[in-house]
Amino acid sequence: MVAHWCTDSLAMLNDEQFWLSIKKLAVAIILCRNGAVLICITGSTSASLHQILPWLYYHKVIGVSHFILFVEGEAAKPAVTSVLESIRGVKIIYRTKELKEQQDRSRIWNETWLSGFFYKPCNYELFVKQSLNMEMAIVMAREAGMDWIIHLDTDELIHPAGAREYSLRRLLLDVPDNVDMVIFPNYESSVERDDIKDPFTEVSMFKKNYDHLPKDTYFGLYKEATRGNPNYFLTYGNGKSAARVQEHMRPNGAHRWHNYMKSPNEIKLEEAAILHYTYTKFSDLTSRRDRCGCKPTKEDVKRCFILEFDRLAFIIASTATEQEMRNWYREHVVWTDKDTNLKLLRKGVLTRIYAPMAIIRGLKESGIFIDAVTSAKAHPKANIGLENNESIHTNVTAAQSTTLKEGGNDNSQATARKILEMIDVQEEAVPPMSPPGFLELMESALS
Numbered sequence: 001m002v003a004h005w006c007t008d009s010l011a012m013l014n015d016e017q018f019w020l021s022i023k024k025l026a027v028a029i030i031l032c033r034n035g036a037v038l039i040c041i042t043g044s045t046s047a048s049l050h051q052i053l054p055w056l057y058y059h060k061v062i063g064v065s066h067f068i069l070f071v072e073g074e075a076a077k078p079a080v081t082s083v084l085e086s087i088r089g090v091k092i093i094y095r096t097k098e099l100k101e102q103q104d105r106s107r108i109w110n111e112t113w114l115s116g117f118f119y120k121p122c123n124y125e126l127f128v129k130q131s132l133n134m135e136m137a138i139v140m141a142r143e144a145g146m147d148w149i150i151h152l153d154t155d156e157l158i159h160p161a162g163a164r165e166y167s168l169r170r171l172l173l174d175v176p177d178n179v180d181m182v183i184f185p186n187y188e189s190s191v192e193r194d195d196i197k198d199p200f201t202e203v204s205m206f207k208k209n210y211d212h213l214p215k216d217t218y219f220g221l222y223k224e225a226t227r228g229n230p231n232y233f234l235t236y237g238n239g240k241s242a243a244r245v246q247e248h249m250r251p252n253g254a255h256r257w258h259n260y261m262k263s264p265n266e267i268k269l270e271e272a273a274i275l276h277y278t279y280t281k282f283s284d285l286t287s288r289r290d291r292c293g294c295k296p297t298k299e300d301v302k303r304c305f306i307l308e309f310d311r312l313a314f315i316i317a318s319t320a321t322e323q324e325m326r327n328w329y330r331e332h333v334v335w336t337d338k339d340t341n342l343k344l345l346r347k348g349v350l351t352r353i354y355a356p357m358a359i360i361r362g363l364k365e366s367g368i369f370i371d372a373v374t375s376a377k378a379h380p381k382a383n384i385g386l387e388n389n390e391s392i393h394t395n396v397t398a399a400q401s402t403t404l405k406e407g408g409n410d411n412s413q414a415t416a417r418k419i420l421e422m423i424d425v426q427e428e429a430v431p432p433m434s435p436p437g438f439l440e441l442m443e444s445a446l447s
Contacts, residue, residue, distance in 0.1 A: 037172050040066040040146040040245075042137035044130050046073030047154045049080045053369045054200050054360045055154045056087065061359055062160055063169030064150075065089050068140050070133040086376040091140065093133075103132040113252065114429045122292040122304035127254060127431065134251035141245045148172050150242040151254055155277045157200070157356050158184065162271030166355060171272060172242060180246065180264035181257055185209035185239040186274040190335045190350060194326065199280035200360045204352050205335065205345075206275060209237060210435045211268060217347055224340060225349050229332055230308035230434070235278045237435030241266070253429030275356060279313070279333050285325055289317035306431055 041064050045052065052075065056067060071081060072095040084090050093099065108114055114131055117124045134151050141149045152158070163171035175182055187206040189199065196202050207225065210218055210232065218232075226232050236255070243249065243257035243264065252258035279285070294304035296318035301311040309332075316328050335341050335350075344350040363369065 036063075036169055037147040038066065038145060039064045039148045039150065039168060039172065039242075040068060040137070040141045040144070041150050041152050042068040042070075042134060042141070043152050043154060044070040044072075044126075044133050045075045045154045046071070048074050049083055049373075051154055052080070052084065053372060054363065055157065056084075056090070057363050057368060057372075058157060058200070058356060058360050059152075059168075060089075061363070062158065063167050064158075066141075066144060066146060067091065068093065068137045070095065070136075082380060083373050083376040086379060087372060093136070103136070106132055106135060108132060108135060108250075112428075113258075116428065117431070120303060122294060123306050123310065123432075124304070127306070127429075130254040131251045131429065134254070134257075138245065138249045138251070146245045148242050149245050149257075150240065151251070151257075152240060152274075155199075155280075156186075156240065157275045157277070159187070159273045159275050159353060159356065161273065162269070171269075175267070178265055179267050180244050180259070180262075181266040182242045183239050183256075183266055183268040184241065184272055184274045185211040185268065186233075186237065186276045187212075187351070187353070188233045188235070188237075189275070189277045189280050190341075191280050191333060192335050192341070194282050194330050194334050196280050196282075199277040201357055201364070203277060203280055204354055204357055205341070206351055206353055207233065208349060208351055209239065209273065211239075212270070212273070213348065217349065221344060221347055221349050225344060227332070230312070231437060232435040234309045234333065235276065235307055235434075236432030238430065238433040239268075240274045251429075253431055255432065256430040275353065279329075282326065282329050285313055285317040285329060289314055307434060 041059055052069075059067075066089045068091050069075070069084065070093045071084075074080065076094055081092050081094075085092050108131065109118075114128060117127050130151070137149065137151075150158070158168055160166055160168045160171045163174075172182065187208055189203050190205045190207050191199075191203055192205060193202075222232065231237070238255055240254075241256050246259065248260040248262075250258050250260060258264060288310070292304055292314065294300050294314070296315045298311075298315070301314055305311045305314060312332075316325060320328065330336060341350060345352070
C-alpha cells in the first residue's frame with residue numbers, strides 16, 4: 001500500500017499538469033494578497049503579428065490580464081489569429097457580416113454624441129467603428145469581471161511611470177475609489193532615423209505632453225518643438241483613458257469613456273503616459289494612403305482626416321515621388337538636428353524612455369514570441385482566457401438594455417426616464433485632438 005502510494009506520489013510530482021495547477025494556485029494567492037485589480041485592454045487592429053505580439057506581451061508584463069481585440073485585414077488572417085487565440089486572456093472578435101449587423105442595431109446610432117462622425121470616410125469611419133467596438137467590449141469586460149478597461153491601439157504602449165515596480169496594476173490600485181476615469185496624457189515618438197524597422201525596440205526619444213510641461217517651457221520652445229508642422233504633435237494630443245467597469249458605461253469616442261447616468265469623476269496622471277509611436281516608419285506614409293480612397297486635394301482630405309498632419313501626409317504620399325516623400329519625411333518627422341534635440345532634451349520637452357524598449361527586447365531574447373507561434377501550431381484553439389466564440393456574438397443591443405432591467409420591474413421605468421432625460425444633454429464624443437496651439441494659448445491667457 002505504502003509502495004503504491006509512493007509510486008503515485010512520484011508520478012504526480014513528475015506531472016506537468018500538477019505543477020501547472022500549483023503555479024496557478026500560487027498566483028491566485030499572490031493576487032489576492034496584493035488586492036490585484038483585473039485590467040482589460042480593448043482595441044481594433046489590422047496590424048501584423050510582428051507588431052501585435054510585442055505590444056500584447058509588454059502589457060501583460062506591466063499587469064494587463066485580458067485583451068479584447070477586434071481584428072480585420074492582416075490581423076484577421078488565420079496565421080495571426082491562431083497565435084493570438086492560443087494566448088491566455090486574449091479574445092478575438094472578427095469583423096463578420098453578423099458583427100456588422102449587430103452593431104447596426106446599436107443604440108449609438110440613435111444618439112447625438114457621435115453623430116458628427118457618421119457616414120464619413122477614412123478616419124471618421126474608423127472613429128465610429130472603434131466606438132462601436134468599445135461598446136461591445138464594455139459588455140464583455142463586465143461579463144468577465146474586469147475592474148478597469150482601456151482602449152488602446154497597437155502603436156501605443158502604456159508607460160506606468162511613477163508606479164512602484166513599473167506596474168499598471170499597482171498604479172490603478174492606488175487610484176481613489178471615487179474616481180471613475182484616469183487620463184493618461186500621451187507622449188509622441190520622435191524618431192532620429194528614417195530607416196526604423198521595429199519602433200518598440202528602436203525608438204527611445206519622445207516629445208512630452210503639454211500637460212506634463214511647465215507652461216513657460218511649452219510657450220518658449222513651441223516653435224522649435226513644432227518644426228514647421230501644423231501642431232506641437234504630429235497627431236493627437238489628448239491622451240487615452242482607463243475607466244472603471246461600471247453599469248451604464250459607454251464609450252465617448254476612442255479617447256474617453258462616459259456614463260449614461262452620471263458625469264464620470266476623472267483625474268489626470270502626473271507621470272504616467274501613453275507612448276504613441278506615430279509615423280515611426282517611412283512606410284507609414286504609404287500604408288495610411290493605401291487605406292483611404294479620398295482624393296489628394298486640400299478640400300477632399302478634410303472629409304477623410306480629422307487632424308491636419310494626417311491630411312498633409314496623405315497628399316504627399318499620393319502625389320510625390322519616392323525621393324520627394326523621403327525628403328518630406330526627413331524634414332517633418334525625423335529629428336536629425338542633434339543640437340536641437342539636445343537642447344529640447346535638456347529643457348524637458350523631449351525625454352528618453354528606455355523601459356518599454358528594455359522589456360520588449362528582453363521578451364524577444366527570451367524566445368516567448370517564437371514559443372507563442374510554435375505553441376499555437378502544436379495546440380490549436382487552446383485559449384484558456386476569456387470565454388471564446390460562444391459569447392462573441394452576444395446581442396449587444398440586448399446586453400446594453402440591461403441598464404433598463406437590472407433594477408427589477410419596480411424601478412426600471414424610473415431608470416428609463418432618467419436615461420431619456422439625459423439624451424438631450426449628451427456631451428459630444430471626444431475626437432483625437434491636437435495639443436493647444438500657440439495662438440490658441442495666447443488668446444486663452446488674454447481672455
